[in-house]
Amino acid sequence: MVRGEWEATVSGTNEPSGATAPTGVIETHALSKRYGKHLAVDRLDLTVPEGSVFGFLGPNGSGKTTTIRMLMGLIEPTSGRAHVLGRPMPRATRTVLPHVGALIEGPALYGFLSGRDNLLRYDSADPAADPRTRRARADAALDRVGLTAAAGKKAKAYSLGMKQRLGLAAALLQPRKLLVLDEPTNGLDPQGMREIRTLVRELAAEGTTVFLSSHLLDEIEQVCTHAAVMTRGRLITQGPVADLAAGARGRLVVTTPDPGDAARVLKERGATDLVVTEDRVTCEPPGQDAELSDLTAALVGAGVRVRGFGLERASLEDVFVALTGEGFDVAG
Structure with a gap:
Protein backbone atom coordinates (compact mmCIF):
# COMPACT_ATOMS: atom_id res chain seq x y z
CA MET A 1 0.00 0.00 0.00
CA VAL A 2 1.40 3.38 -0.99
CA ARG A 3 1.37 6.32 1.40
CA GLY A 4 -1.53 8.11 -0.30
CA GLU A 5 -3.71 4.98 -0.15
CA TRP A 6 -2.83 4.51 3.55
CA GLU A 7 -3.82 8.08 4.40
CA ALA A 8 -7.07 7.76 2.45
CA THR A 9 -7.91 4.52 4.24
CA VAL A 10 -7.22 6.05 7.66
CA SER A 11 -9.53 8.96 6.94
CA GLY A 12 -12.40 6.59 6.20
CA THR A 13 -12.78 4.88 9.55
CA ASN A 14 -16.37 3.73 8.92
CA GLU A 15 -17.27 4.58 12.50
CA PRO A 16 -20.84 4.65 13.85
CA SER A 17 -22.72 7.90 13.36
CA GLY A 18 -21.83 10.48 16.04
CA ALA A 19 -18.59 8.76 17.10
CA THR A 20 -15.74 11.09 17.96
CA ALA A 21 -12.72 10.78 15.65
CA PRO A 22 -9.72 9.24 17.45
CA THR A 23 -6.95 11.70 18.29
CA GLY A 24 -4.20 9.38 19.57
CA VAL A 25 -2.06 6.74 17.90
CA ILE A 26 -3.83 4.35 20.28
CA GLU A 27 -7.23 5.22 21.68
CA THR A 28 -9.75 3.08 23.54
CA HIS A 29 -13.21 3.78 24.91
CA ALA A 30 -14.78 1.56 27.62
CA LEU A 31 -12.66 -1.35 26.34
CA SER A 32 -13.40 -4.51 28.32
CA LYS A 33 -12.48 -8.19 28.20
CA ARG A 34 -14.18 -10.87 30.27
CA TYR A 35 -13.17 -14.52 30.61
CA GLY A 36 -16.15 -16.20 32.21
CA LYS A 37 -16.63 -14.50 35.58
CA HIS A 38 -13.17 -12.87 35.46
CA LEU A 39 -13.10 -9.29 34.18
CA ALA A 40 -9.52 -8.99 32.89
CA VAL A 41 -9.90 -5.44 31.51
CA ASP A 42 -12.61 -3.16 32.87
CA ARG A 43 -13.86 -0.23 30.72
CA LEU A 44 -10.44 1.08 29.73
CA ASP A 45 -10.23 4.64 28.34
CA LEU A 46 -6.69 5.12 27.05
CA THR A 47 -5.06 7.73 24.79
CA VAL A 48 -1.48 7.37 23.50
CA PRO A 49 -0.23 10.64 21.91
CA GLU A 50 1.64 10.52 18.61
CA GLY A 51 5.42 10.63 19.04
CA SER A 52 5.32 9.65 22.71
CA VAL A 53 7.17 6.91 24.55
CA PHE A 54 4.20 5.62 26.50
CA GLY A 55 4.74 3.44 29.55
CA PHE A 56 1.89 1.02 30.25
CA LEU A 57 2.43 0.09 33.87
CA GLY A 58 1.03 -2.33 36.38
CA PRO A 59 1.81 -5.49 38.33
CA ASN A 60 1.71 -8.88 36.65
CA GLY A 61 -1.93 -9.85 36.16
CA SER A 62 -3.20 -6.28 35.97
CA GLY A 63 -4.55 -6.64 32.42
CA LYS A 64 -1.69 -5.13 30.42
CA THR A 65 -1.05 -8.04 28.07
CA THR A 66 -4.77 -8.68 27.56
CA THR A 67 -5.15 -5.03 26.54
CA ILE A 68 -2.25 -5.29 24.09
CA ARG A 69 -3.68 -8.46 22.56
CA MET A 70 -6.96 -6.62 21.93
CA LEU A 71 -5.13 -3.62 20.44
CA MET A 72 -3.24 -5.89 18.05
CA GLY A 73 -6.38 -7.77 16.96
CA LEU A 74 -5.25 -11.05 18.52
CA ILE A 75 -8.41 -11.34 20.64
CA GLU A 76 -11.85 -9.76 20.42
CA PRO A 77 -12.95 -7.35 23.17
CA THR A 78 -16.08 -8.26 25.10
CA SER A 79 -17.27 -4.66 24.77
CA GLY A 80 -16.00 -1.17 24.02
CA ARG A 81 -13.90 0.23 21.17
CA ALA A 82 -10.22 0.36 20.28
CA HIS A 83 -8.46 2.38 17.56
CA VAL A 84 -4.88 1.98 16.43
CA LEU A 85 -3.41 4.46 13.94
CA GLY A 86 -6.89 5.90 13.51
CA ARG A 87 -8.51 2.60 12.51
CA PRO A 88 -10.91 0.37 14.48
CA MET A 89 -9.43 -2.87 15.77
CA PRO A 90 -9.69 -5.76 15.19
CA ARG A 91 -11.70 -4.91 12.05
CA ALA A 92 -8.79 -3.08 10.39
CA THR A 93 -6.07 -5.56 11.37
CA ARG A 94 -4.83 -6.08 7.79
CA THR A 95 -4.56 -2.35 7.21
CA VAL A 96 -2.96 -1.42 10.54
CA LEU A 97 -0.51 -4.20 11.38
CA PRO A 98 1.92 -3.59 8.47
CA HIS A 99 2.66 -0.24 10.14
CA VAL A 100 3.14 -1.74 13.62
CA GLY A 101 6.12 -3.57 15.06
CA ALA A 102 5.30 -5.72 18.08
CA LEU A 103 6.97 -7.94 20.66
CA ILE A 104 4.24 -9.53 22.80
CA GLU A 105 4.68 -12.22 25.49
CA GLY A 106 8.17 -13.06 24.25
CA PRO A 107 9.30 -13.84 20.70
CA ALA A 108 8.11 -16.91 18.76
CA LEU A 109 11.29 -18.27 17.19
CA TYR A 110 12.32 -21.23 15.06
CA GLY A 111 14.90 -22.87 17.30
CA PHE A 112 16.50 -24.86 14.48
CA LEU A 113 17.20 -21.70 12.46
CA SER A 114 19.93 -19.15 13.09
CA GLY A 115 19.09 -15.69 14.36
CA ARG A 116 19.60 -14.24 10.87
CA ASP A 117 17.49 -16.95 9.21
CA ASN A 118 14.68 -16.30 11.69
CA LEU A 119 14.63 -12.67 10.61
CA LEU A 120 14.74 -13.63 6.93
CA ARG A 121 11.75 -15.94 7.52
CA TYR A 122 9.82 -13.18 9.30
CA ASP A 123 10.63 -10.69 6.56
CA SER A 124 9.56 -13.06 3.79
CA ALA A 125 6.11 -13.31 5.40
CA ASP A 126 5.63 -9.55 4.96
CA PRO A 127 3.94 -8.94 1.58
CA ALA A 128 5.17 -5.33 1.57
CA ALA A 129 8.85 -6.30 2.06
CA ASP A 130 11.17 -5.98 -0.92
CA PRO A 131 12.99 -9.34 -1.28
CA ARG A 132 15.96 -7.64 -2.97
CA THR A 133 16.90 -5.84 0.25
CA ARG A 134 15.81 -8.56 2.70
CA ARG A 135 19.27 -9.60 3.87
CA ALA A 136 20.38 -5.99 4.32
CA ARG A 137 17.32 -5.29 6.49
CA ALA A 138 17.96 -8.37 8.60
CA ASP A 139 21.61 -7.48 9.12
CA ALA A 140 20.71 -3.89 10.04
CA ALA A 141 18.14 -5.09 12.59
CA LEU A 142 20.63 -7.55 14.11
CA ASP A 143 23.21 -4.80 14.43
CA ARG A 144 20.73 -2.46 16.06
CA VAL A 145 19.99 -4.91 18.89
CA GLY A 146 23.59 -6.05 19.33
CA LEU A 147 23.28 -9.56 17.85
CA THR A 148 25.57 -9.34 14.83
CA ALA A 149 28.18 -11.60 16.41
CA ALA A 150 25.53 -14.25 17.20
CA ALA A 151 23.65 -13.97 13.90
CA GLY A 152 24.78 -17.40 12.70
CA LYS A 153 24.02 -19.24 15.95
CA LYS A 154 20.84 -21.33 16.16
CA ALA A 155 18.09 -19.60 18.11
CA LYS A 156 17.64 -22.59 20.43
CA ALA A 157 21.13 -21.87 21.77
CA TYR A 158 20.26 -18.25 22.56
CA SER A 159 19.87 -17.11 26.15
CA LEU A 160 16.53 -15.59 27.23
CA GLY A 161 17.98 -12.10 26.82
CA MET A 162 19.29 -12.89 23.33
CA LYS A 163 15.89 -14.28 22.30
CA GLN A 164 14.29 -11.09 23.55
CA ARG A 165 16.73 -9.05 21.45
CA LEU A 166 15.99 -11.17 18.39
CA GLY A 167 12.25 -10.64 18.84
CA LEU A 168 12.87 -6.90 19.02
CA ALA A 169 14.97 -7.10 15.85
CA ALA A 170 12.03 -8.78 14.08
CA ALA A 171 9.82 -5.86 15.09
CA LEU A 172 12.35 -3.45 13.58
CA LEU A 173 12.76 -5.05 10.15
CA GLN A 174 10.68 -2.26 8.60
CA PRO A 175 10.17 1.39 9.60
CA ARG A 176 7.13 1.50 11.88
CA LYS A 177 4.63 4.18 12.84
CA LEU A 178 4.06 2.35 16.14
CA LEU A 179 6.20 -0.06 18.14
CA VAL A 180 4.44 -2.15 20.82
CA LEU A 181 6.72 -3.84 23.35
CA ASP A 182 5.44 -6.12 26.11
CA GLU A 183 8.06 -6.52 28.89
CA PRO A 184 10.98 -6.01 26.42
CA THR A 185 13.72 -6.21 29.09
CA ASN A 186 12.78 -9.70 30.31
CA GLY A 187 15.96 -11.71 30.74
CA LEU A 188 18.29 -8.79 30.03
CA ASP A 189 21.20 -7.86 32.27
CA PRO A 190 21.65 -4.21 33.37
CA GLN A 191 23.78 -3.44 30.33
CA GLY A 192 21.14 -4.91 28.04
CA MET A 193 18.45 -2.84 29.75
CA ARG A 194 20.47 0.33 29.16
CA GLU A 195 20.87 -0.57 25.50
CA ILE A 196 17.12 -1.11 25.10
CA ARG A 197 16.44 2.26 26.74
CA THR A 198 18.84 3.93 24.31
CA LEU A 199 17.22 2.17 21.36
CA VAL A 200 13.73 3.25 22.44
CA ARG A 201 14.89 6.88 22.69
CA GLU A 202 16.44 6.67 19.20
CA LEU A 203 13.26 5.24 17.69
CA ALA A 204 11.15 7.97 19.29
CA ALA A 205 13.53 10.62 17.96
CA GLU A 206 13.02 9.15 14.48
CA GLY A 207 9.25 9.61 14.78
CA THR A 208 8.07 6.19 15.97
CA THR A 209 5.50 6.14 18.76
CA VAL A 210 6.59 3.52 21.32
CA PHE A 211 4.05 1.76 23.55
CA LEU A 212 6.01 0.03 26.28
CA SER A 213 4.35 -2.33 28.77
CA SER A 214 6.27 -3.17 31.92
CA HIS A 215 6.06 -3.78 35.66
CA LEU A 216 9.52 -2.20 36.17
CA LEU A 217 8.65 1.32 37.28
CA ASP A 218 12.21 2.55 37.59
CA GLU A 219 13.05 1.47 34.05
CA ILE A 220 9.95 3.12 32.59
CA GLU A 221 10.47 6.35 34.49
CA GLN A 222 13.87 6.78 32.84
CA VAL A 223 12.65 6.55 29.25
CA CYS A 224 8.93 7.37 28.98
CA THR A 225 7.34 10.73 28.22
CA HIS A 226 3.82 9.53 29.15
CA ALA A 227 2.46 6.72 31.26
CA ALA A 228 -0.68 4.95 32.41
CA VAL A 229 -1.06 2.79 35.51
CA MET A 230 -3.35 -0.24 35.69
CA THR A 231 -4.28 -2.55 38.54
CA ARG A 232 -6.80 -5.39 38.63
CA GLY A 233 -7.92 -4.62 35.08
CA ARG A 234 -8.72 -0.96 35.73
CA LEU A 235 -6.94 2.21 34.65
CA ILE A 236 -5.87 4.24 37.68
CA THR A 237 -4.24 7.25 36.02
CA GLN A 238 -2.58 8.42 32.80
CA GLY A 239 -0.74 11.47 31.51
CA PRO A 240 2.75 12.96 31.07
CA VAL A 241 5.21 11.30 33.46
CA ALA A 242 6.28 14.64 34.93
CA ASP A 243 2.65 15.55 35.69
CA LEU A 244 1.90 12.19 37.27
CA ALA A 245 4.90 12.48 39.60
CA ALA A 246 4.08 16.09 40.41
CA GLY A 247 0.63 15.03 41.55
CA ALA A 248 2.03 12.89 44.36
CA ARG A 249 3.68 14.31 47.44
CA GLY A 250 7.24 13.08 47.93
CA ARG A 251 8.76 11.69 51.10
Whole structure:
Protein backbone atom coordinates (compact mmCIF):
# COMPACT_ATOMS: atom_id res chain seq x y z
CA MET A 1 0.00 0.00 0.00
CA VAL A 2 1.40 3.38 -0.99
CA ARG A 3 1.37 6.32 1.40
CA GLY A 4 -1.53 8.11 -0.30
CA GLU A 5 -3.71 4.98 -0.15
CA TRP A 6 -2.83 4.51 3.55
CA GLU A 7 -3.82 8.08 4.40
CA ALA A 8 -7.07 7.76 2.45
CA THR A 9 -7.91 4.52 4.24
CA VAL A 10 -7.22 6.05 7.66
CA SER A 11 -9.53 8.96 6.94
CA GLY A 12 -12.40 6.59 6.20
CA THR A 13 -12.78 4.88 9.55
CA ASN A 14 -16.37 3.73 8.92
CA GLU A 15 -17.27 4.58 12.50
CA PRO A 16 -20.84 4.65 13.85
CA SER A 17 -22.72 7.90 13.36
CA GLY A 18 -21.83 10.48 16.04
CA ALA A 19 -18.59 8.76 17.10
CA THR A 20 -15.74 11.09 17.96
CA ALA A 21 -12.72 10.78 15.65
CA PRO A 22 -9.72 9.24 17.45
CA THR A 23 -6.95 11.70 18.29
CA GLY A 24 -4.20 9.38 19.57
CA VAL A 25 -2.06 6.74 17.90
CA ILE A 26 -3.83 4.35 20.28
CA GLU A 27 -7.23 5.22 21.68
CA THR A 28 -9.75 3.08 23.54
CA HIS A 29 -13.21 3.78 24.91
CA ALA A 30 -14.78 1.56 27.62
CA LEU A 31 -12.66 -1.35 26.34
CA SER A 32 -13.40 -4.51 28.32
CA LYS A 33 -12.48 -8.19 28.20
CA ARG A 34 -14.18 -10.87 30.27
CA TYR A 35 -13.17 -14.52 30.61
CA GLY A 36 -16.15 -16.20 32.21
CA LYS A 37 -16.63 -14.50 35.58
CA HIS A 38 -13.17 -12.87 35.46
CA LEU A 39 -13.10 -9.29 34.18
CA ALA A 40 -9.52 -8.99 32.89
CA VAL A 41 -9.90 -5.44 31.51
CA ASP A 42 -12.61 -3.16 32.87
CA ARG A 43 -13.86 -0.23 30.72
CA LEU A 44 -10.44 1.08 29.73
CA ASP A 45 -10.23 4.64 28.34
CA LEU A 46 -6.69 5.12 27.05
CA THR A 47 -5.06 7.73 24.79
CA VAL A 48 -1.48 7.37 23.50
CA PRO A 49 -0.23 10.64 21.91
CA GLU A 50 1.64 10.52 18.61
CA GLY A 51 5.42 10.63 19.04
CA SER A 52 5.32 9.65 22.71
CA VAL A 53 7.17 6.91 24.55
CA PHE A 54 4.20 5.62 26.50
CA GLY A 55 4.74 3.44 29.55
CA PHE A 56 1.89 1.02 30.25
CA LEU A 57 2.43 0.09 33.87
CA GLY A 58 1.03 -2.33 36.38
CA PRO A 59 1.81 -5.49 38.33
CA ASN A 60 1.71 -8.88 36.65
CA GLY A 61 -1.93 -9.85 36.16
CA SER A 62 -3.20 -6.28 35.97
CA GLY A 63 -4.55 -6.64 32.42
CA LYS A 64 -1.69 -5.13 30.42
CA THR A 65 -1.05 -8.04 28.07
CA THR A 66 -4.77 -8.68 27.56
CA THR A 67 -5.15 -5.03 26.54
CA ILE A 68 -2.25 -5.29 24.09
CA ARG A 69 -3.68 -8.46 22.56
CA MET A 70 -6.96 -6.62 21.93
CA LEU A 71 -5.13 -3.62 20.44
CA MET A 72 -3.24 -5.89 18.05
CA GLY A 73 -6.38 -7.77 16.96
CA LEU A 74 -5.25 -11.05 18.52
CA ILE A 75 -8.41 -11.34 20.64
CA GLU A 76 -11.85 -9.76 20.42
CA PRO A 77 -12.95 -7.35 23.17
CA THR A 78 -16.08 -8.26 25.10
CA SER A 79 -17.27 -4.66 24.77
CA GLY A 80 -16.00 -1.17 24.02
CA ARG A 81 -13.90 0.23 21.17
CA ALA A 82 -10.22 0.36 20.28
CA HIS A 83 -8.46 2.38 17.56
CA VAL A 84 -4.88 1.98 16.43
CA LEU A 85 -3.41 4.46 13.94
CA GLY A 86 -6.89 5.90 13.51
CA ARG A 87 -8.51 2.60 12.51
CA PRO A 88 -10.91 0.37 14.48
CA MET A 89 -9.43 -2.87 15.77
CA PRO A 90 -9.69 -5.76 15.19
CA ARG A 91 -11.70 -4.91 12.05
CA ALA A 92 -8.79 -3.08 10.39
CA THR A 93 -6.07 -5.56 11.37
CA ARG A 94 -4.83 -6.08 7.79
CA THR A 95 -4.56 -2.35 7.21
CA VAL A 96 -2.96 -1.42 10.54
CA LEU A 97 -0.51 -4.20 11.38
CA PRO A 98 1.92 -3.59 8.47
CA HIS A 99 2.66 -0.24 10.14
CA VAL A 100 3.14 -1.74 13.62
CA GLY A 101 6.12 -3.57 15.06
CA ALA A 102 5.30 -5.72 18.08
CA LEU A 103 6.97 -7.94 20.66
CA ILE A 104 4.24 -9.53 22.80
CA GLU A 105 4.68 -12.22 25.49
CA GLY A 106 8.17 -13.06 24.25
CA PRO A 107 9.30 -13.84 20.70
CA ALA A 108 8.11 -16.91 18.76
CA LEU A 109 11.29 -18.27 17.19
CA TYR A 110 12.32 -21.23 15.06
CA GLY A 111 14.90 -22.87 17.30
CA PHE A 112 16.50 -24.86 14.48
CA LEU A 113 17.20 -21.70 12.46
CA SER A 114 19.93 -19.15 13.09
CA GLY A 115 19.09 -15.69 14.36
CA ARG A 116 19.60 -14.24 10.87
CA ASP A 117 17.49 -16.95 9.21
CA ASN A 118 14.68 -16.30 11.69
CA LEU A 119 14.63 -12.67 10.61
CA LEU A 120 14.74 -13.63 6.93
CA ARG A 121 11.75 -15.94 7.52
CA TYR A 122 9.82 -13.18 9.30
CA ASP A 123 10.63 -10.69 6.56
CA SER A 124 9.56 -13.06 3.79
CA ALA A 125 6.11 -13.31 5.40
CA ASP A 126 5.63 -9.55 4.96
CA PRO A 127 3.94 -8.94 1.58
CA ALA A 128 5.17 -5.33 1.57
CA ALA A 129 8.85 -6.30 2.06
CA ASP A 130 11.17 -5.98 -0.92
CA PRO A 131 12.99 -9.34 -1.28
CA ARG A 132 15.96 -7.64 -2.97
CA THR A 133 16.90 -5.84 0.25
CA ARG A 134 15.81 -8.56 2.70
CA ARG A 135 19.27 -9.60 3.87
CA ALA A 136 20.38 -5.99 4.32
CA ARG A 137 17.32 -5.29 6.49
CA ALA A 138 17.96 -8.37 8.60
CA ASP A 139 21.61 -7.48 9.12
CA ALA A 140 20.71 -3.89 10.04
CA ALA A 141 18.14 -5.09 12.59
CA LEU A 142 20.63 -7.55 14.11
CA ASP A 143 23.21 -4.80 14.43
CA ARG A 144 20.73 -2.46 16.06
CA VAL A 145 19.99 -4.91 18.89
CA GLY A 146 23.59 -6.05 19.33
CA LEU A 147 23.28 -9.56 17.85
CA THR A 148 25.57 -9.34 14.83
CA ALA A 149 28.18 -11.60 16.41
CA ALA A 150 25.53 -14.25 17.20
CA ALA A 151 23.65 -13.97 13.90
CA GLY A 152 24.78 -17.40 12.70
CA LYS A 153 24.02 -19.24 15.95
CA LYS A 154 20.84 -21.33 16.16
CA ALA A 155 18.09 -19.60 18.11
CA LYS A 156 17.64 -22.59 20.43
CA ALA A 157 21.13 -21.87 21.77
CA TYR A 158 20.26 -18.25 22.56
CA SER A 159 19.87 -17.11 26.15
CA LEU A 160 16.53 -15.59 27.23
CA GLY A 161 17.98 -12.10 26.82
CA MET A 162 19.29 -12.89 23.33
CA LYS A 163 15.89 -14.28 22.30
CA GLN A 164 14.29 -11.09 23.55
CA ARG A 165 16.73 -9.05 21.45
CA LEU A 166 15.99 -11.17 18.39
CA GLY A 167 12.25 -10.64 18.84
CA LEU A 168 12.87 -6.90 19.02
CA ALA A 169 14.97 -7.10 15.85
CA ALA A 170 12.03 -8.78 14.08
CA ALA A 171 9.82 -5.86 15.09
CA LEU A 172 12.35 -3.45 13.58
CA LEU A 173 12.76 -5.05 10.15
CA GLN A 174 10.68 -2.26 8.60
CA PRO A 175 10.17 1.39 9.60
CA ARG A 176 7.13 1.50 11.88
CA LYS A 177 4.63 4.18 12.84
CA LEU A 178 4.06 2.35 16.14
CA LEU A 179 6.20 -0.06 18.14
CA VAL A 180 4.44 -2.15 20.82
CA LEU A 181 6.72 -3.84 23.35
CA ASP A 182 5.44 -6.12 26.11
CA GLU A 183 8.06 -6.52 28.89
CA PRO A 184 10.98 -6.01 26.42
CA THR A 185 13.72 -6.21 29.09
CA ASN A 186 12.78 -9.70 30.31
CA GLY A 187 15.96 -11.71 30.74
CA LEU A 188 18.29 -8.79 30.03
CA ASP A 189 21.20 -7.86 32.27
CA PRO A 190 21.65 -4.21 33.37
CA GLN A 191 23.78 -3.44 30.33
CA GLY A 192 21.14 -4.91 28.04
CA MET A 193 18.45 -2.84 29.75
CA ARG A 194 20.47 0.33 29.16
CA GLU A 195 20.87 -0.57 25.50
CA ILE A 196 17.12 -1.11 25.10
CA ARG A 197 16.44 2.26 26.74
CA THR A 198 18.84 3.93 24.31
CA LEU A 199 17.22 2.17 21.36
CA VAL A 200 13.73 3.25 22.44
CA ARG A 201 14.89 6.88 22.69
CA GLU A 202 16.44 6.67 19.20
CA LEU A 203 13.26 5.24 17.69
CA ALA A 204 11.15 7.97 19.29
CA ALA A 205 13.53 10.62 17.96
CA GLU A 206 13.02 9.15 14.48
CA GLY A 207 9.25 9.61 14.78
CA THR A 208 8.07 6.19 15.97
CA THR A 209 5.50 6.14 18.76
CA VAL A 210 6.59 3.52 21.32
CA PHE A 211 4.05 1.76 23.55
CA LEU A 212 6.01 0.03 26.28
CA SER A 213 4.35 -2.33 28.77
CA SER A 214 6.27 -3.17 31.92
CA HIS A 215 6.06 -3.78 35.66
CA LEU A 216 9.52 -2.20 36.17
CA LEU A 217 8.65 1.32 37.28
CA ASP A 218 12.21 2.55 37.59
CA GLU A 219 13.05 1.47 34.05
CA ILE A 220 9.95 3.12 32.59
CA GLU A 221 10.47 6.35 34.49
CA GLN A 222 13.87 6.78 32.84
CA VAL A 223 12.65 6.55 29.25
CA CYS A 224 8.93 7.37 28.98
CA THR A 225 7.34 10.73 28.22
CA HIS A 226 3.82 9.53 29.15
CA ALA A 227 2.46 6.72 31.26
CA ALA A 228 -0.68 4.95 32.41
CA VAL A 229 -1.06 2.79 35.51
CA MET A 230 -3.35 -0.24 35.69
CA THR A 231 -4.28 -2.55 38.54
CA ARG A 232 -6.80 -5.39 38.63
CA GLY A 233 -7.92 -4.62 35.08
CA ARG A 234 -8.72 -0.96 35.73
CA LEU A 235 -6.94 2.21 34.65
CA ILE A 236 -5.87 4.24 37.68
CA THR A 237 -4.24 7.25 36.02
CA GLN A 238 -2.58 8.42 32.80
CA GLY A 239 -0.74 11.47 31.51
CA PRO A 240 2.75 12.96 31.07
CA VAL A 241 5.21 11.30 33.46
CA ALA A 242 6.28 14.64 34.93
CA ASP A 243 2.65 15.55 35.69
CA LEU A 244 1.90 12.19 37.27
CA ALA A 245 4.90 12.48 39.60
CA ALA A 246 4.08 16.09 40.41
CA GLY A 247 0.63 15.03 41.55
CA ALA A 248 2.03 12.89 44.36
CA ARG A 249 3.68 14.31 47.44
CA GLY A 250 7.24 13.08 47.93
CA ARG A 251 8.76 11.69 51.10
CA LEU A 252 10.06 14.08 53.74
CA VAL A 253 13.79 13.81 54.44
CA VAL A 254 15.39 15.23 57.59
CA THR A 255 19.17 15.06 57.99
CA THR A 256 20.22 15.35 61.64
CA PRO A 257 22.67 13.99 64.21
CA ASP A 258 19.59 13.42 66.44
CA PRO A 259 17.52 10.96 64.36
CA GLY A 260 15.72 9.39 67.33
CA ASP A 261 14.45 12.72 68.65
CA ALA A 262 13.55 13.85 65.14
CA ALA A 263 11.52 10.69 64.52
CA ARG A 264 9.63 11.19 67.80
CA VAL A 265 8.71 14.78 66.95
CA LEU A 266 7.67 13.91 63.39
CA LYS A 267 5.50 11.03 64.59
CA GLU A 268 3.81 13.29 67.15
CA ARG A 269 3.03 15.73 64.33
CA GLY A 270 1.34 13.04 62.21
CA ALA A 271 4.15 11.75 59.99
CA THR A 272 3.92 8.04 59.06
CA ASP A 273 6.08 5.27 57.59
CA LEU A 274 9.21 6.55 59.35
CA VAL A 275 12.61 5.11 58.40
CA VAL A 276 15.45 6.03 60.77
CA THR A 277 19.14 5.70 59.97
CA GLU A 278 22.28 6.97 61.67
CA ASP A 279 21.90 10.57 60.53
CA ARG A 280 18.64 10.72 58.60
CA VAL A 281 14.89 10.26 58.95
CA THR A 282 12.56 9.76 56.01
CA CYS A 283 8.78 9.60 56.29
CA GLU A 284 5.44 10.26 54.71
CA PRO A 285 4.63 13.84 55.76
CA PRO A 286 1.35 14.71 57.48
CA GLY A 287 -1.76 15.49 55.41
CA GLN A 288 -1.83 18.00 52.60
CA ASP A 289 -3.01 20.76 54.93
CA ALA A 290 0.10 20.55 57.15
CA GLU A 291 2.73 23.28 56.72
CA LEU A 292 6.26 21.95 56.38
CA SER A 293 7.53 25.13 58.05
CA ASP A 294 5.59 24.12 61.18
CA LEU A 295 7.43 20.78 61.19
CA THR A 296 10.76 22.57 60.97
CA ALA A 297 9.82 24.84 63.88
CA ALA A 298 8.70 21.84 65.94
CA LEU A 299 11.99 20.03 65.35
CA VAL A 300 14.08 23.07 66.26
CA GLY A 301 11.87 23.81 69.27
CA ALA A 302 12.48 20.27 70.55
CA GLY A 303 16.24 20.78 70.35
CA VAL A 304 16.76 18.68 67.21
CA ARG A 305 19.78 19.84 65.22
CA VAL A 306 18.44 20.04 61.67
CA ARG A 307 21.12 19.95 58.97
CA GLY A 308 18.83 19.23 56.06
CA PHE A 309 15.08 19.33 55.50
CA GLY A 310 13.03 18.83 52.34
CA LEU A 311 10.77 16.71 50.15
CA GLU A 312 12.22 14.15 47.75
CA ARG A 313 10.67 14.21 44.29
CA ALA A 314 7.84 11.71 44.01
CA SER A 315 8.44 8.74 41.70
CA LEU A 316 5.99 6.68 39.66
CA GLU A 317 6.11 4.15 42.46
CA ASP A 318 4.98 6.88 44.89
CA VAL A 319 2.13 7.72 42.51
CA PHE A 320 1.02 4.11 42.33
CA VAL A 321 1.15 3.60 46.09
CA ALA A 322 -0.68 6.89 46.73
CA LEU A 323 -3.48 5.93 44.33
CA THR A 324 -3.92 2.27 45.20
CA GLY A 325 -2.46 1.82 48.67
CA GLU A 326 -0.25 -0.99 47.41
CA GLY A 327 3.06 -1.42 45.64
CA PHE A 328 4.45 -3.86 43.13
CA ASP A 329 7.77 -5.26 42.07
CA VAL A 330 9.98 -2.38 40.92
CA ALA A 331 13.17 -4.40 40.72
CA GLY A 332 12.14 -7.23 38.44
